[in-house]
Amino acid sequence: MHFFKDNNNGFAQSKESPTFFSFSSYVRFDIIRRILTKVFGCNIVMVMGVTDVDDKIIKRAHEMRVSPASLASLYEEDFKQDMAALKVLPPTVYLRVTENIPQIISFIEGIIARGYAYPTVKGNVYFDLQSRGDKYGRLVGVAPGPAGEPGDSDKRHASDFALWKAAKPQEVFWASPWGNGRPGWHIECSAMASMVFGGQLDIHSGGMDLVFPHHENEIAQCEVFHQCEQWGNYFLHSGHLHIKGKEEKMSKSLKNYITIKDFLQTFSPEVFRLFCMCSSYRSAIDYCDSTMLEARQLLLGLASFVEDARAYVKGQLICDPVKEDMLWERLTSTKEAVKAALADDFDTPRAIGTILDLVHHGNRQLRAVTKEPGGPRSPAVFGAIVSYIEQFFETVGISLVKQQCISGDSSVATLHSVVDELVRFRLKVRQYALTTPEAAGDARRQLLLERRPLLEACDALRQDLATHGISIKDRSSTISTWELLDPRTKHQKPGS
């Protein structure tokens, strides 16, 4: 499957680092790509176009007194780091505009040769919109009067758009049959996508702001170049991220952004992913701290269920006999419903809702009872549910395993072992405080009274560790387990 991703709404149009809003778009399309690959078995070749030269890069590089190329490579490095932090898989290949100028020039020559573009005496080349007729505007449904590009007086029609821009004084340029200049913005994607995929593309994705004119122009260029009826089969556009209470799209140019590095100080990439999945990729999402906290609660609830179910499988959580047949049926119907939801335009909110329903039923069966083991158990069905839920979330890039184990930070792994030891030690103390087989009657009461400070110390330790995000659960008098209360703690260094 051929997939082309615009990065135009990412770093190429911002000054230092990508706008926060564009990250929801990258994460949403990463989720879609993973679903296509892992749920539906598609073999995806994904190309990302990198606009490493444009008006903004040139202007900013000039202000900073560096070359546009070195500034663009700084942006690109920063972008890749942010993507890795968000667990967005890299494309199969990146294609940079400045490395493909000859291919872009020959693509423009092809369009001129077919009669759909014209060079001017000033050294510009424009796409001739009149020649495209009413085929222009199919993507947006109606043909809106395209806005003319300001400052260009050598066009035949105000709505014609530039394929090649003659170099202005002191601008970076490349030689071409029309003189020194550089490619227009829209032609880059068409030429680079065609380099890899030829005359047909399965999926083209980007933010909603790219529908018009960018994607409309890409279609016009490719369909006249390849002389085909339909170049791109699917255009997927993600909705914007809004900050609650503000009408404007959240973007850096509006000065109301926060960077992803700021964001990840507070929330984990898993929380952001789950937040993105709770709405359709097409819809705009409202960002505010409370919606992010809701996503975090949801993730914690899921992780907590998985922990409990695993404790049940291991025999650490003891409860009354469960309705096993009902759970097996639920699991089967959940799998079908989730797949159907994802097949319906990647309806991730519906898929999440279906899984939460399964978790709800699982939790109802797992109500812990403190009596000692005895009745029939159903570990297999809970094992199957845990395995399915973990696999589903792994598919979309969300790990439900104990958060600290996945950070790759060895000091955190050490901390994990230390907490294990501490909880084991506390359990021994607690057991000693609770069991007094050697005494009876008043003597026993006296012993329990004497050992009471030990129990109080155990409770105090449990409360103290909770303030550090570690939740100890006393499953019975002989079993205690622990889990992280809050995924944020994975960002904390031991001792801090």
Ligand SMILES: [Zn+2]
């Ligand atoms: Zn594009």
